[in-house]
Amino acid sequence: MNSPTVFDEIFARLTPDRILRDPRATGEGIAVAVIDSGVERAVLEEKFQSAGTPIHPIEGAIFRPHGPPQEYTGHQSSPHGTTVADIILTIAPRVKLYSADVFGPTGSCEVETVITALRYAIDIWNVKIANLSLGVPEHKLQQLPRRHQLQRAIEEAYFRDVLVFAAAHNEHPLMRSYPAAFAPPLISVDKGLFDDPLRFAYKLREQVEFQAHAKGYLGPLAREPATSWATPHLAGIAARILSLKPDLKPFELKTVLYWLFRSSCQRTG
């Protein structure tokens, strides 16, 4: 039998229990942008206050196709963003959450608005994580300049050490959705069902690499398995890891996630 290498030693030490269940792995010190449909601040503050895990004040801005960002009023454009934010805060309650509301009242948003919000989150809020539980179907990104603009924004985030988590299409791989299909500069997430919301899987399939728990906790539709709910689970897990070592680069964090998954596989057989 070969003697263990340093990697065996690393894998032996890198366990989900040691990292994710570390009491300091709360998301503290990590800024997260929820680029979505806005967040109903009072609902979340009340929920976590009554659960005995008070959260940092949620800040944000409203982005629309034209004009500068508008002031965040503490309200949602639709409940989707609040459910997403609730999942991140459930996994990592001490993150500093920023709400970037990119959806209009009709529940749709333009690629350009997402790009503006992402850049704003990086430049102004200095976030380490951006959660995109939204996607643009491939047929809507036929125009190459638009696709390039979105890809460039994702790459900018990568080179500035910002982790972008993007939801795959719920019909993945039958339907490709952007920006998730821009992996590897970002972390693309498909839906899966796990007995523990801190569990996840590395399962490369048509450019989408990870699967995370796909059920949320707040709102009637949260119980419907969806990539929209899987993505903030993995973003929350990343926030927990980053609160132990905030300077991890995107590729390092992706590696850690992969190693944690391998480690959990070895343990469970």
Add this chain to the structure above:
Amino acid sequence: MTDTVLIVDDEDSVRRTFHEWLTAALPGVQVLVAPDAETALRMANEHPIDLAVLDWNLGSGSDGLRLLEDLVEFQPDVVAILVTGFAHQATPLDALRMGVRDYIDKNQDLTRESFVAAVRKQLDRIHPAKHQRELNRRLAVFRETVEKILPIIQASAAFNDPVPLPEAVKSFLRLLIRSTQAADGALIVRHTTAEGSESTTAYRSDGEKLPAFPVPFNRALAASVISFHEPVALNEFDPQTLGPVELLPFEANRSCLLAAPLRISSDTVAVVELFDKAAPGFSDDDRRWLALAAEVGTDLLRHAVAERQTHRLLFDAVEAALAATASVAQAPAVSSVAETPPADVMQRLKEGLGADTNSLADAETTLRLVEAVRALAMQHGPRAVDYCVRIVRDLHQLLDEVTGTN
């Protein structure tokens, strides 16, 4: 807007002198000359006359005052200067009543300067009223033309064969309820405008509008469904996990839900909600089936909703055009006359037409038609438009006969 002066004098030398004085001193003025009343009246029939310079004694028993009486029949707003060697014979009151604004005595004060000054003075006086008359005339024609456009716009609805919205809703929901074995259903239509106004309407499965939408839309279940971008089945309806969502009265106490968003246009979105399928509730097959049906339903509703919306926009634009013409016509004076309809009116028309996704002709083409009709009316009057409408009807009839369309 050129001024036209008509000189009527039976003496050739006088006509030539007056013509020469005026064309030299007032180069922008069109000067017509006539030796007698008959020629003068023929000219008045062919040209608009602003000012008539009339000799009192036209020979052959005719006089300037009598000619003016006839001229007014052709040109009700014409004013006149009477040139006479017999000023004392004129009857000032009658003359004033008929439009004589000045006298020039051939024997006393007739010089180049006094003549030109007298003509210029009268032209200056009539300018504001003339502008106003011209504007009113054009606006009246434009107004009349717009009123004629309305039936054309309304007729375009017939080309597109719109489905009445309640009928569309009823048919669509009945189809979905039957196919999925749901117990009930509803449709929520959300409309927003670029100006920021919003409206939400809910319809029952029989197509009837529900009285009100009692919760803020951003907290509605329908808003959640829209964010989902695809059909969603909910068989664990737990009122404890509503969180940021408020249910509408018809959504409360349901055992299960199947819902899908329908993107009807850039500013209109609808959500179809189906309720209470018997246990075990809605399946993945129902969800997939709804995804397919939603595409058909979107087309149906797009036809019904967008059509109404387009016509509303068009009617708004036309109403704006009418309001604009009415308010300008009431203004006391204007310095210039618009050659084309106001730009904002045309823009609204264009936007309205552009928003019509079902239109058979694009906005540019339609506006070209409208502009052509307007130009026709401006140049040849409302009767020409009537004639144009008749030609279109005849063409329609001819094509129906040729193609065998009823």
